[in-house]
Amino acid sequence: MTRLLLPLMTGSLLVSLSAAADDFLAQVLHPDLLRPAPLAHTLTRLAPNADRRVLQLAASALNCAAPEAGRLAVIDYSLPSTEPRLWVFDLDRGELLFEELVSHGQGSGDAEATLFSNTPESHQSSLGLFRTLNSYYGRNGYSLRLEGLEPGVNDLAYQRAIVMHGADYVSEAFIRRTGRLGRSHGCPAVRQEVTYPLIDSLKEDHYLFAYYPDPEWLESSAFLGCERDERPLAMQ
Template identity: 75%
Template sequence: MSSLRSLCRATGPLLAVAFLTLTTPALSGDFLAQAHTPAATPAAPLAQRLTRLAPQADPEVLRLAARALSCADPDAERLAVIDFSQPSTEKRLWVFDLARNRLLFHELVSHGQGSGNAMAREFSNTPDSHQSSLGLFRTMNSYHGRNGYSLRLEGLEPGVNDLAFERAIVMHGADYVSQSFIERTGRLGRSHGCPAVRSEVAVPLIDSLKDSQYLFTYYPDPEWLASSEFLSCPRGDQRLAMQ
């Protein structure tokens, strides 16, 4: 450091900057990208943090996701949010690392055949309906099945999604979730109710969510919005206020 101060006095600030450039290890591209990205601080309310990390998402959807998670598990480290009010041609899945205040994924995601074509409009908890389900899920273990690497989901809302495990509603990769499929058909392919993602990101995305993390799926369904225990949880309001 004393040699650097001598250099500054002798040659001026421009040569000192050059000296630092030559003697300091190169910064990674990830570090530089994070340095130019506004950070959401851990002390900020959860809904505000989610909105800052995902400005493309509907703030009301993120507010509801934050309320549900704050009610279920305020110490959760990861949260995925799906906004089924958007068409399948849009990236409507976000995966947040809450512990590090980072957006990990912003991706395409499918809905069930029984829920609609490009737009999902019908949702169900009924086996063999091939419809997607709404509400809050807890993630379980990952496994290799007929759809490749997959993630089991536990529905937490009685009568809304609590038959997800019985219905084999899992997150998995699928070749019908791609931009090329959209260009051919005007929409994504559809599942039997599973939130399928691009095959290329299935493994890292599932690994980021497995083992007791959370998934929140949204659609402006009046009955669910009015009756969900996680959306009307007084504890959730209190926890949000304290965050």
């Protein structure tokens, strides 16, 4: 099932979507998940520049899917591509490994991503929780395969070849020339300089959470409605 959002043309619509995300946190999530439990608290401490609400959702999704996971990447697509909006956490050590620029798909928007889907050839990014698979060398160089875990939302990611890879259009120089990052075919592309260490930190059975205030996804995602307790981290 394809899920699309209308482009954000007015400030009032952006406020409406943000309010929808707030309503979801207040009414749909289990109340216990709104308290600063260990994982959400640690993510917020390690990435103070990230939106606390997004990190809470990422923590909830991870604890539902894989509470013993060692690494987690979080992408906040509600931010423009000119701002760092990718964070990679080492959960075992309680460390922030990367805070980086990341691209979105050509079909998702210009400087800001507003459209998301699971549709092949849409060149749109997908939301939700992904499991990382193996690294490989492909047409975009060193890349990381992703397995979408949410039916109808991102479960065609592998089929669509939605992977993490490096790209020369992800750079501060590109932003200075064009006012935005370049765009992919739906892949979360990163700076070439960090491609190897970033992919190596995430490959083989870790997780990536991609966020945007899509009310339908926020209300329907099974991972965001899970009520498991959050596990303590080794270092906080």
